[in-house]
Amino acid sequence: MTAMASDRPLWRRDSRRSTCHVRQIAMYVCHVVLRLSQADIGVAFGRDRTTVGHACNRVEDRRDDVAFDAFVSAVERVVLSVFGPAGIGSHE
Template sequence: MPLAHVAAAFGRDRSTASHACKVVEWQRDNPAFDHFLTRLEWHLLAASGNAAQADASSLMTGEGA
């Protein structure tokens, strides 16, 4: 999804969305934060009906429900 669409959904500018993505990626160097985001991603995929993708993701990361 283009950053411009994400930014518009939050009422922000594309450059603000880009900066937010960079900040989150920098924070992923923190193992606890990375684990939290990995779990969040898994749950969002599972809730959206992409169970197969969530299961594949859990195989790559060693995570599970």
């Protein structure tokens, strides 16, 4: 999805930054859409819960940008279509 959303080629120096931004969006979606705890997300990503909190704050701050907000909203819709609303259904 990130490759399709980009309007410019990905340069080598941008690769690390892009990976970081993608991870931040993934952490944000896990917390906001899937309602996972920051501690659980941190474990899953091999990061500390404070890093997850920072990622969520960064994504929230960037959502003022209309294009970024549209992209994150699209990711949220995809996650919801795959996993359904958080807390719905039975887990056996």
